[in-house]
Amino acid sequence: MESFERIYLDLSKQPGKCRIAETGLGWKPSGGGDTFTLDANNIQAAQWSRAAKGYELKILSRNAGVIQLDGFEQEDFDRTVKVFKLFYGINLENKEHALRGWNWGKADFGKSELSFNVQNRPAFEVPYTEITNTNLAGKNEVAVEFSLPANGSETGTNGHLGGARGKGRKAGAGKDQLVEMRFYIPGTVTKKEENEDGEEKSGDEDEVEEHNAANLFYDTLMDKAEIGEVAGDTFATFLEVLHLTPRGRFDVDMYENSFRLRGKTYDYKIQYDHIKKFMLLPKPDDMHTLITIGLDPPLRQGQTRYPFLVMQFKREEEVIIELNMTDELLEGKYKGKLLPRYESPQHSVVAQIFRGLAGKKVVTPSKDFVSHHQQSGVKCSIKANEGHLFCLDKSFMFVPKPAQYIPLDNISVLVMSRVGGAVSASRTFDIAVIMKDGQEHQFSNINREEQKPLEEFFAVKNLKVRNEMLDDSSALIQAALNDADINSSEDEIVAPKADRGSADEDSESADEDFQSGSDSDVAEEFDSAHESSGSGSDEDMADASDGDANGVSDNERAVEPKKKKAKTNK
Template sequence: MESFDNIYLDISKQPGKCKLAESGLGWRPSGGGDTFTLDSSNIGAAQWSRAAKGFELKILSRSSGVIQLDGFDQEDFERLSKAFKIWYGINVESREHALRGWNWGKAEFTKAELAFNVQNRPAFEVPYSEISNTNLAGRNEVAVEFSLPAGDGSDSVAKPGSTRNRGRKAAAGPDELVEMRFYIPGTAVKKEKMEGADGEEEDNEEEAEEQNAANLFYETLMDKAEIGDVAGDTFATFLDVLHLTPRGRFDIDMYESSFRLRGKTYDYKIQYSAIKKFFLLPKNDDTHTLIVLGLDPPLRQGQTRYPFLVMQLKLDEEISLEMNMTEDILKDQYKDRLQPHYEEPIHQVVTKVFRGLSGKKVIMPSKDFSSHHGHQGVKCSIKANEGLLYFLDKSLMFVPKPATYIQLENIAIVTMSRVGGAVSASRTFDITVSLKGGLGEHQFSNINREEQKSLEDFFKAKSIRIKNEMAEEAAGLIAAALDNDAMGSSDEEARPDRGSADEDEESVDEDFAGSSESDVAEEFDSDHESSGDSDEEMGDASDGGDNEDERPKKKTKV
């Protein structure tokens, strides 16, 4: 028996002891925990190379993928290679990685991993078990998404022949690579595999087909990584289901532990364990209903994350579905959760199958709430996005975009206010939901004025504080109107100061000499001389002849 200390299995947090014997190898963590064992008959190949903690022994097993043992010393190579040669009949291949730092090379699909080679040396390898999804991101670009770590952060130890460590190796560190994109130009030739007379597969060059290289890479990776093709057959399939988030139509394939969304551009594989919330929300049009799945980790499409999956189904569309599983599986694993046959409206069938396979409870709108028109959702907007706000027993849910979930226990206060012009403010109002601990707020705008009482009754029943700024605003407007009336009926002292405009009648412009008495008199004197006594008689007539002494005397011409 050969024994090695301080060896790390699959990037585990704790080191352990690795032992090799004729029957196989084993690894036990030094801090205690589950032991990993691998039978000698399951060892397919072995590679030795430089790694993060020293030197790494990579074992390609025949059934459970790739096993990585890191932390060996350079002197351990002779002992390892001798033990593998004698006990397992396998030569340990010593490999050197490419260190040039080039980001272009050749991708090679091996049995258990995707290898990226630069000048015929491996730059990096990605085990298929670590790939959760792949999509065509463009005409010549393929996106590869990696599995996220387990939420509990615990070490993962695989059992013989199992895939328990799948997607959980990176749990050892806080940072991880979650997506990689390959640019693949040009075309490639796809060779069809044909079975020969001896039962072995042979390349048939006549069946060779030239196609886009990126498409061929994508299809090969889908096949090798078994994305969607999980163990077991498809239990149920729903075709052409409309999704509002992410937007598009997808076929849904239901498997034992996961389901797959198949679209024209994107494919997704989602574990049932990622479903944290399950909502069934009827729309206000009485024609459609929404099925909302809360996902953690969220669905990723490039840089966009979708924490909620929103499906829209017609209420009057009925389907007939036969579950593709044996009676034994149905009775043993899904007793009282699934039926062998369904013939109901599609939204009920999808809900029952998802609930049966995932084991999640279905959340529906609260019976304590009903809108002014008897609906269970209230029409409103988040910024420029219109949607429906549903009032549940323990939360609020806005759909479809951006899907927003708020737990009632986290709400500090709800503020009702009017925003907008005079016309819109009289018909609609906004509510602002402020969260406890200063965690932010959510504003829902353009709510019909008729829904105010329904919302107030619901929040009061849930013992949530309400601040009605509309009532305060109305009281302020009434007070302002009364003040204006009082100001209008007051005397001159209450008039607003108009500045110098009020002084025009009383002030005298002393600098203006054009209106002097002498100038006016001279002008009339010249007329008087030419017109005789007619002007004087006209003046007497206008004064009635009684105020002869009060009239100004004419200036005597010198």
């Protein structure tokens, strides 16, 4: 037996004692904890190389992935070579890493890890057990996402999920963590190259097919890392569900412990444990219902993080579905939670199945609030993003983008104010939500008709409100009425009317276009967003110009000559 002190297993925070014996290998942390053991028959190969804390002994096992032992001294190499040759009949390979710093090279798929080689030397290796997802981010680009540990203490050395083989356990060791890596893979490969070690070897040119190299890399990684495999069969599947956040259409597969979103470009697997909030929000258009799911940790798509998923369903669209579940499981684990068959509106079925599988309470809008139009939400904006603010029993929720969740308990004061000119301010108002920690959320362009229902809801929830509109309301209205008489400049007369006309166009036509196109595919989602940022401005400008030519402008032109004539006479 050979013993080595101050050795770190799989990036563990605490060092331990490593012992190599004829029966196998063992590691025990110095501060106490679970002991990791590896049987001799499970050791397939071993490598020696420079690492973070000295020298590393990497063991490739037959069924436990990659085991990393870091912290060896350089003089320990000879002892380790002898014991591996004597005990296991394995030649310990001394591997040197590429130190050129190049970011281009060749990817090599091994049995347990992906190796990125530069000039036939490994620059870095990625164990398959640390990969949680991969997506085709472009025609020639593949994104690889790494597992997130549940907490920093789970480093793979405390007995979770078979010792060192738990997904994401290694990453819990450090303060900083690599969460995504992208590979650019140009060119194509032929079918013959893809199946070099296959059974069929055909020389016919007609049977040789070219494949995108990035697609082949993606498919190989999916197979090696077993990303596509989910334990058990799907209990229920909903096809082409429209998502407002992140935008797109995804197939929703529901499993026992997780659900999966499958899109054309991105593929996500989300544990039910990550669901923190589940809300069923009827959209104020009487046509759609939104399902909003709060996630922690949030969903990641490149550099963007999505703490909320927002799905949209047609309110009247019904679905008939039978759960793919045995009677024993349904009567045992899910008795009283799930039904064998559903025939209801789709949003109701999805909510009920999520509630049964995830065990999360479905939150609906508060009964204490009804808007002026008998809805549960009001239309407003966060900066340039239009959406709806829903009043829940314990919080405010703004959807779809950016989704904002505001607990009522953390609110310090609500400030109601008017922003803008005299005429426009009389039709809309803003609400600033100031939190106890000083953070502020601004909701603007709320219809003046919603002021009274909102004030009643604030009073029921005992929220502190500061109304800055009471003192100057009469003065603003009077100023708007007398504006034409007070000002003698023609520019000052035209400006408020022009602003009012454009405001009318924005508040009415843009919203109608958004509602009529909200049931459609993603392209129309982009169209609606584009309209809000000005794509519909051509039609609006045309309408405004017609209105100026035929309506307001005629009156103004009728008044202007008289004023000029009066000035000339003077």
